[in-house]
Amino acid sequence: MSAPQEAILVLEDGRTFRGESYGATGTTIAEIVFATGMTGYQETITDPSYRGQIVVMTAPHIGNTGVNDEDFESRRVWVDGYVVREPSRVRSSWRANKSLDDLLTEQGVVGISGVDTRALTRHLRERGSMRAAISTEHSDVEALARLVNDAPTMEGANFLADVTTPEAYVVPAQGEKRYTVAAIDLGIKGMTPRRLAERGIEVHVLPATSTIEDVLAVAPDGVFMSNGPGDPSTADHVVGVLREVLDRKIPYFGICLGNQMLGRALGRGTYKLKYGHRGINQPVQDRTTGKVEITSQNHGFAVDAPLDGTFETPYGDAHVTHVGLNDQVVEGIALVDGPAFSVQYHPEAAAGPHDAAYLFDRFVELMDTHPSPHSSKVTA
Template identity: 70%
Template sequence: MHLRAATTPALLVLEDGRTFHGESYGAEGETFGEAVFATGMTGYQETLTDPSYHRQVVVQTAPHIGNTGVNDEDPESRRIWVAGYVVREPARIPSNWRSQRSLDDELKEQGIVGIAGIDTRALTRHLRERGSMRVGISTTTLDADALLEKVKAAAEMAGSELSSDVTTSEAYVVPAIGEKRFTVAALDLGIKEMTPHRMAERGIEVHVLPATSAIDEVLAVQPDGLFYSNGPGDPAATTAQVELLQQALDQGVPYFGICFGNQLFGRALGFGTYKLKYGHRGINQPVQDRTTGKVEVTAHNHGFAVDAPLDKDTETPYGVASVSHVNLNDDCVEGLELRDAASRKLKGFSVQYHPEAAAGPHDAAYLFDRFVNLLEGTI
């Protein structure tokens, strides 16, 4: 059995001066990032390894974290991406038949600085009221004023282009499972491993390409469709990928995007994007598919959203765009559709959430089937 060793004091300071004292969890040291909260009660391993959390310090609202330990099957990427980790009560003893080591040990191994033993409910309420903001965690200094100065000097999320930090360095192929039906070029803006797997299950051979790929590199794989993944950063600062998407739409390549891919789709169609007060992060967000009326519970991780009208279609150079999905908590745009102005056939679509559901509910798996229908030309 693994018992957590004695820990050292740790300090958390938000950029508005709010301070929390706790104990070290994971690696000792100092870290900075944007403080955000995630509401999932399970799936912490998938959360930690989601590249969309790059440069963010994640606060878990569920009080007990680490109960099921860590395994080698559930990571969604090659490493932990969070800049820091905040929990209330870490498990003393991981207990699960799949567990191979403790979460505390994994955080230490990967150099992730965290803090435990603080009132995460109070911290979450503060972020809801004041909005996401920069934060620092330290075990090297317990001087709140000194740490606050470093927090104020840290980079802000707005204006940051981060997809180039997390993308693959080389293209790779995820083969179709069973009979190959289609070829898709997937731009890796911070892709999770389950996403190409969901497409492969449907007979799609997925060519995962670096975020810096040009249109010639996309067309070189002779794709039946183009896919944009989730990813971190400000969509307004991510311009080359918007231009690439516009070039692909000009050439009639069918498109499907999720999360960051929804925001970039919006910008490619001429809509703006804006930073949400505290974002949506967790596996329990209610979204309505306005094309069917169906309400689904969905997995989210985003701090930016598309500014598009909910009540009317919009003429674009590529066709007619409309809002296809909406968040039932705050009316945030959760999906877009692009249709040919004359035939009304679907040319592309996107959603603001994670249909691959790792972790999360499987309500949105139909979106991969919708993508197959788009590739078939039947919708």
Template identity: 70%
Template sequence: MTAILVLEDGRTFRGEAYGAIGTTVGEAVFATGMTGYQETLTDPSYHRQVVVMTAPHVGNTGVNGEDDESRRMWVAGFVVRDPARRAANWRATGTLDDELVAQGVVGISGIDTRALTRHLRDRGSMRVGISSELTDPDELLARVTDSASMTGADLAPEVSTSEAYVVPAVGQKRFIIAALDLGIKTATPRYLAELGVETHVLPATATAADLLEHGPDGVFLSNGPGDPAVADYAVEAVRGVLDARRPLFGICFGNQILGRALGLGTYKLRFGHRGLNQPVLDRVSGTVRVTSHNHGFAVDAPLGRAVDTPYGRVEVSHVGLNDDVVEGLRCLDVPAFSVQFHPEAAAGPHDANPLFGRFVDLMAAEHDQPAGEHAVSPPPVVEHTTGEKS
């Protein structure tokens, strides 16, 4: 069955239906990862986005019941050039095409994803529609232009847990933390559990009082979708945590929320960072890490100096080497830090993995406990990665 893809500026691509039959609209973004498509599809940070895969061949390892990063697929649509004709991996429990159909994800295949990606790089991320029902591009374009923009979209509550739950520590329990679920991935509490951390996951709209109710040793701010400029509820909760001087660590959307809580601004990137190969400079240690990203917004902060905030001095700790985007913050007078990338990354890379250990060390310092080497080894391939990653 044929399908069409129409961008907000009118450019049209024709291909074949892939996944569910229907019509969908969202923000067109491209992801540069060569592996990990199952993790991408189930990452809540992709809510309301149509993901274009730059890797030409997708679906070769099928899908399985172990690698999902959340309870469902969140992408609004999926675009690939050359879908696998069959799954060929010993861990596969089904095909990607069948899973897309089962979860109602509308997609398109057989188009020039390189040309589409270059267009988005030149023109910036924009709204897009995919349809295997409509044949008139103008009709689909009308639906695209009537759809909501990502700017001003408050999406974290839509992907967050509705009720609090606990992920226990593995082995000896050292610390208890409260995690604000703005779109948390399952890998995050799993990594923390390996370090002896019990994680209490709370809904996105939890208040500071909720986060601090049981006296946690630290607070974690997760990744998530949408525009941080409208997530005032999360900003207020973080300010309450900072007032209490509780150790705090944020990633991705959590980095942006911490920035806002400190009084810094945020802005929308031209086409964002999404993939597994983003080089980031750690300005504190002088090292470069290859990192996993998924963000369309960033923190606005000066790179050359520390700034004064209501919570003391704050400096940019990490910067993206491709475009000098702020990729991390470090508070100098309160126990808080954040990064824009993903230390829990699946399918990798794992360069940033030791940041979880840094969070544990920060909590240990508050309790006058000895710090240690807490780098977590990547999970065994058999448990948490797809066969294509090994």
């Protein structure tokens, strides 16, 4: 048996970790972030929101259930690099048809194992997310560090053209059809349309480049905007479409990047978090009910809005509906009297907790109480 190939991880501040190659060989440079989930690694790496990022798994043992064809959240693996402490030597699930190492290799994802991920995570918590490189090709740390520092940062990054669907498609309602929703794909996970379809919604998934005319052509009862990668300040076209939706009083629900789009459409700014929220154990309080839910999250930017009281928008007053309990970050906003709300986390939660599944029901209730003037029920 040949000796494992050496790999090196270099952060932009010069911190260096050495280990063994895991996945594809080569060199990758991207923002490095950590994810705290102890399960769901396949769903994590196939979440388009991780485009442009090297992901550090804080759980020490990764890969024990292998991978399968059913648990993909999108058409491919999106992480730009992968860091684990101890990869499983065998896959133990009867559902698995290949190992995680094999999948990363097939899809050209450069990774590293044997890294002290606890020390690395503590470093990122103290210093913040930053650029980094994983390489099996370069042994000169200083030269690799120069490449890292010459690479673009996440601020100003726009990956929507990479992750969105190239053409529209329909996910049919399960059981009796109740509503039609236009879902703008900013990096949508496969579980999201399924959660809507379970509630009798026919989901028309549209590309991120769609215009308001494309949205209205669906004759929607509501509009949904998904999670997605990159800097929300760059998505001006999407914000413009959402403002047209709000002008027409079509019920709106957004998650993750879709929450940041609503914040921007309402006139608020966004900002980059020090190290973001990534994992399936983030506590959030729903201020409309007082309940606390454990949520699945993956975001590095947040909406800048006052936590208390209301704030003025071109569409009437709005307020913060959900707050992260770890750091008091805005986790949800809504119009006080208008048909629009959004949350910063992932209520479809694959993998993860199901505390927030009620939000899909809340969207149905919004369409019940605020009929869209552009609905097929009206235009028929």
